[in-house]
Amino acid sequence: MGAALNRALRDAAAEDPDVVVYGEDVGALGGVFRVTDGLSREFGAERVFDSPLAESGIIGTAIGMAMYGLRPVVEMQFDAFAYPAFEQVVSHLAKMRNRTRGAVALPVVVRVPYGGGIGGVEHHSDSSEAYYTHTPGLRVVTPGTPADAYSMLREAIACDDPVVFLEPKRRYWSKEAVELPVRTEPMERSVVRRAGDDATLVVYGPMVETALEAAAVAAEEGRSLEVVDLRQLSPWDDSVVTASVRRTGRAVVVHEASVFGGYGAEVAARVGERCFHYLEAPVLRVGGLDVPYPPPKMEHLHLPGVDRILAAVDRLQWESEWVADAEGPGVGG
């Protein structure tokens, strides 16, 4: 996926001279994940460059640039290192259009490598999407495949809204063969990655691949799981998911972030409300534990894998048994 993102940045910069790319180490080094590799050489240090090491300043200057017609694409080196910029993101980036009755648009893309699975030490593996998706005015998107990575980043850069572009860092090295450039569905639309009838897995970003593996295993066991990849998390158009769940009657939401107050809560709440009479079982959530992100040697305990997903699917009351909720399945398994 890293290569697709790199190509998207290059193509966008080549097409539009207003695109500038900056952040920490995005210049000569090409970013710590090499997503900006070669760009400063190709487009020059005025357009692709290293900034001082200050995330709030990075977002703040990007806001100013966008006010004067540039389309900055900035990188936060890791999820947790975007927190210093939280005020700029929440109080300015998200609100500027609204504050000015539409007079000032901020076409800024904030690229954030997020999530775990790469053995990173503390502060390098946060799934911070819920902080952004609860903030009106931001578009929050996350690709699950290399093709989407390319297409959605192009769209994000072309978009007149500020976009928090969450890159599932553990998938940077995923090598699905795609011919680039490629255009996929518009990013605001969720897509069915695999059709199925028995239950719906709702996923995004790093969990798309995991859910597809789970669905493959389930298929062997005779259970047909539909996998919906959300893509744009906010603002969210729930129609694809609700249509799917109305058909299957069962749903499991999966993400890496801690379950409590995570994005999955919104999905579960909304599906619970909109598909109430179609549900054969409660909407279950599978996600990270409600603890600080664990150290590298324990992250596998935190991250949802095929097993935990299938275990949740198994708990979807297939026998129509009456589950005594008091001792019933917990949340966050």
Place this chain on the structure above:
Amino acid sequence: MGAALNRALRDAAAEDPDVVVYGEDVGALGGVFRVTDGLSREFGAERVFDSPLAESGIIGTAIGMAMYGLRPVVEMQFDAFAYPAFEQVVSHLAKMRNRTRGAVALPVVVRVPYGGGIGGVEHHSDSSEAYYTHTPGLRVVTPGTPADAYSMLREAIACDDPVVFLEPKRRYWSKEAVELPVRTEPMERSVVRRAGDDATLVVYGPMVETALEAAAVAAEEGRSLEVVDLRQLSPWDDSVVTASVRRTGRAVVVHEASVFGGYGAEVAARVGERCFHYLEAPVLRVGGLDVPYPPPKMEHLHLPGVDRILAAVDRLQWESEWVADAEGPGVGG
């Protein structure tokens, strides 16, 4: 409630010389809401004082103080002005105990006047609880009554966990007569503020009073609503709420924050999962619109009031009619 908080600070400081209170304008001025009124005179400028104007520095120094045995109680002047400290809160305050295997506890209380309803201009009325409740390691509490304000703040200061203490600023002036000092239920326990049989209103902070009003009106109309005040939002013990909903079969969660990805999503998701077979209707959410907090003259459109709460209650499928979800009631009404 402001007076109760003031008294709680005074009593805590009088009892424990390790309690220090600081922040912007908490000294001579007594805070912009006068919650710290008189404290610097009483306890001296070494214990109650104005700090430089820098929220990240305020939380950062409080962390350092707590490492050496003090119990700092710091004030963020308004909700949105706590965002500059987000990194300190999420990456340090919340995690220090865990990072050090329990060796370093951080008994810090971060007081945050939050929410709207006071006609504040932009950035003065955010309901930021969901940002904190999704962060393991923080205790997030919010009182709904003056008695709880006193009791919970005393508990928060005595607590060895970092506490984000959210003060519903529109209730500072609420004048319920309470004799202080008072001790109420432990803060981690949700309480039933009004018993009822037909549906459960799940609320906290500023919405407690509003929900009680709504329940009173509903009672006149012959509908018996139970009102549960959550008090500690995280970590959340859902047992009081789930027991209530299992009995009533219906629930509405109400908060001021924007609905999408708000705390109500967690409540709805969890209740949906744990009370699935008891629910007569979907769990509904009533909250702020999914837009940036509106200007003073329009905030009444954003904030849930008695009418919107009762309208949601009315939609709880009392006739057991089959609701065509496709055109059914939206979320966030």
Place this chain on the structure above:
Amino acid sequence: MDRHGHRVSHSSFTAPDHTRLADLHRAMVIGRRFNQQASTLARQGRLAVYPSSTGQEAAQVGGVLALGDQDWLFPTYRDSVALVTHGVDPVETLTLFRGDWHSGYDPHRYRCAPQCTPLATNASHAVGLTYAARRKGRDVAALAIMGDGATSEGDAHEAYNFAAVWNTPVVFLVQNNHWAISVPLHAQTAAPTLAHKAVGYGMRGYHVDGNDAAAVYAVVSHALAEARAGGGPAIVEALTYRVDPHTNSDAPQRYRDEAEVAYWTARDPLTRMAALIRREGVLGDEEETERALAAFDAEAEKVAAAVRDRLAGEDELDPASLFGDVYAEVPPLLREERQELVDGLRET
């Protein structure tokens, strides 16, 4: 200028000519009146809140009039006088405080960012904007205003540093009015002056009498010219005083002495400039001078009256407008919510 409005001997900066001095005074007179009018409206409850800058007119007017035609202003909530001087419609300046909307004006139209409340956060916007303008081949500088308290925020530091490293033409005008609400300067910094902060960024720092509009104008003009010429950004600290409460809901008697206010009132920027104008015949002979000064007052009255009139009516607020500019297009979620809101309002 000394505190009685005598021109002091020498300065390395170019003093403004007579026309400029007249402009400065005129803008201060209008600004002062505007502050009074807005404060009155706040007291009457016609504004939700108003942060007056009475006493600080010289700093704002001197800074803003130094700007060129392409240049941008990045103001705070305190800077209504700067806005009005910069040409923003006075009523649009008050929209934020009236509570009708957030920013009342189109920033592009006036080359003026929205009034900024989260302290020090728009300083980096100024840096980015001037960077972008340079890339687009335009000669645009910016004046970013902040208070003494705001300099303590990390965002001030980051903005200074980005500006210095990128060498963008931004002048950071620090209005040191000695108080951040109730917090005095000595609880804010231990630096000899706030202008000294410039040293740590490798930029120039200027310390100027902020109650001397001519001096502020001269120094900011100089700093802008240098910045434009590639000499880098600068911090200009304008030493001044907030004579009124922080906002109409503040209680300054809790934290400061009347004597301090009196000290500064005796150094009032308008009185000083009027004295200089009279002494030096800036506006002509005595009769011409008094006529011109009276005309400034009359103009200020007119501005105030227009503000009063235009704010007298009730606001037309459209609930549906809440949803319009959250995103470039209204997404399905918000379309639903808008519908529900409108339906709900129709019912009641």
Place this chain on the structure above:
Amino acid sequence: MDRHGHRVSHSSFTAPDHTRLADLHRAMVIGRRFNQQASTLARQGRLAVYPSSTGQEAAQVGGVLALGDQDWLFPTYRDSVALVTHGVDPVETLTLFRGDWHSGYDPHRYRCAPQCTPLATNASHAVGLTYAARRKGRDVAALAIMGDGATSEGDAHEAYNFAAVWNTPVVFLVQNNHWAISVPLHAQTAAPTLAHKAVGYGMRGYHVDGNDAAAVYAVVSHALAEARAGGGPAIVEALTYRVDPHTNSDAPQRYRDEAEVAYWTARDPLTRMAALIRREGVLGDEEETERALAAFDAEAEKVAAAVRDRLAGEDELDPASLFGDVYAEVPPLLREERQELVDGLRET
């Protein structure tokens, strides 16, 4: 000391005596060996990552040995040598990088905060801690270490300012190793030196040869003594160089020349100190000197061997421990999750 280890004539700081010089060298030798050993372990995959500080030993050792018995250290991820010198168990120093847990040691036991990754964020912790100690009547100073890049963060600014305003005894040791990963100093700041930043806070700033352990020791000792005496905090910029890659997964050939590395290798802190020790007979006559130096090497080997041995075994990791220290008590939600996790693991 010049780059060949000649003592230079005069300095206003007190030069360390022979015993101290020996301590400094000994600690550097151990530190260097530790860096090498840890880098090897990282290459072998026995550590998840290791940020080596080879080349920076003088700055770390000089800073830490200046600390008194009650004083605290606030290190970054780069400062393993500082930790080991400060007395932290070398294996506990590596826990973070091994990936067993976050902080491997009890901060209270060693008066040493956890290694800090979010840049500049622990500087304010140092300010708060020393404030608290003063309130409790204890004479505690702190050394807060940060890199050149970290000085750009708002948190650095806020910590400097709080320390200066509160007059807490913190010495901010800025290890200017010329690079923040791939970003060179000139993209980080336009200041003449990072020590100049002190001016804007009203505190003292010192610029010292960070590859001269004696100089760092002398300057930090002086700054700590002044701070303790109420003279306020200080910034000490130690000019040094990161000879190794940023971490084992960095690719320095992408951003810097070998020539630059060679320049700095020629100014290696250990070589210089060894030269001085030999020239001045710090450790006695020639024979005694060589014997003592060899003993340092041997001790360093022992430390390295112990680290290797102790890291050779497999880790005992208890999944349930993930839940234990999130809160003072395990709340119901986490008790459920812990149970589920344990049950789930039992099944598989």
